[in-house]
Amino acid sequence: MKKRAPETLAVPMSSMIDVVFQLLIYFIVTARDEVTEAHLAVNLPSPGNAKVSENKPKMLELEVHPRSLRLQGMELSQAEVSKMLVSLGKGDKDLTVLVKVSLESFASDLVTALDLCDKAGLVNLNVVTLK
Template identity: 30%
Template sequence: MLNQKQDLDLPMTPMIDVVFQLIIFFLCTTRFTPLEQVLPTPLDESGGSRRVESPPPEVVNLTEVVIKLADGQPVRITLNGRQVSDFDELGMTLQAVARVRVDVPVVIDAGFAVPMQDVVQAYDLCRKVGFQKIHLAAPPRP
């Protein structure tokens, strides 16, 4: 008569061998380099490389970007002392600055009567183009 313990014993060696073979298979087939088509490249349509222009020195030497919002209909926007017509132009200008310096802090200085939706829209534009350090300056109460 067979012992019950002998009936329940399973050989584990083949199972461990299969697990090791799967590990080796996955290690050999995994790509640790990023895909080339995902990386941005400065190539033009003709296939040649295009000349990358150096940014103006006033953008490279920025210590902070100040966005001032003043009450008006529509809201009056200035970016580092320069008048901006609307939020679309503000977004394009911020995008140009972010291509050169994304580490510079941005200060949004909104007037006391500026609607909060305009402040949030300016904040969202800054986040969208990639700025990480965004500060809100509160005006003193009248």
């Protein structure tokens, strides 16, 4: 009787490694840096929140125009607005900022204005449209 040759029991790995490497390359190529996001609150009138307060809140007007900002009617640079908001915010955290946004301004202008208010610690923001 003839003896059989011993069988090789090794699993064929070459094709699996090929596939695995292709998967790895695909994920490395398509992966993107994770973007850290911030959510800037815009207060819209909430239903059933129409209580008239007895004390008129202190109001500050911040106008947003394309690539420019006006605080209380004065056109100021971003740094100046930031400085003024920080100094005003230190004294009164309950200060309400009325953010009037021009229809022609860009989203980035609005984000800048909201961001500066955030920096100054001012959280009572009302965004309205400047028509």
